[in-house]
Amino acid sequence: MSETKQSMLTITKLSKYYGKNHVLKKVNLNVKKGEVVCIIGPSGSGKSTFLRCINLLERPSSGSIFYQDNDVLDGKWKTNEYRQHVGMVFQGYYLFPFKKVIDNITMAPRTLKNKNKAEAEVEALELLKKVGLADKDDVYPASLSGGQKQRVAIARALAMHPELLLFDEPTSALDPELVGEVLRVMKGLAEEGMTMVVVTHEMGFAREVANRVIFMEGGYIVEEGAPEEIFGNPKNERTREFLARVL
């Protein structure tokens, strides 16, 4: 298989301005099938904006995004169609409060993939079991803890059978004792071969689960490498300073 065939996502010279604020500066990223890439870096370095550009929640100012062989920015591919391939899990869960857990999970497959109710529900129950919430199908999100809500959000993303999952600081809003249950689910997905790009402040997770760690600062990718390299022997002074502060 050629290099390009293996590439799931190829981002070239991606820039983003908010007014005069140059938030992403010609960022390149290549993600291969089955890879787990963790993006770390200080607050305001552009990590979330980068993920939001990948998911088309933000329109990049310039640069290109190719998903497999498709030019994501050329307008031929509908955003909803693209998002069936590339799912996203947010810091704030974004569950629908007036829908029961099962309906939160079945809504997108039913409306976007025309799945019938019974079929979608069977699958949703399996996904709830997978994230350790088999008995929570019939409750409303308000009765769940933050960690449980985030696991429902992961099940909801999985219900669309994405080939690539983006996680934007999925545990940052959680009380410390709830972080582990979400990271365990994410680790399980990584072990199953799910391709993932994860913006995280959880250095232990990045070190243990990532195939590649990217350090961003000031809108640039300052350094990237295997977790052993980034955490064990970072080459860049700025990476060293950041890790010294957070570890």
Ligand SMILES: Nc1ncnc2c1ncn2[C@@H]1O[C@H](COP(=O)(O)OP(=O)(O)OP(=O)(O)O)[C@@H](O)[C@H]1O
């Ligand atoms: N919608 C927006 N409008 C204007 N400026 C924005 C917007 N979103 C982000 N920014 C700015 O872009 C810069 C990068 O923000 P971003 O949220 O991508 O950083 P981050 O690395 O994810 O930070 P954190 O770890 O705190 O979430 C910041 O200066 C921020 O103020």
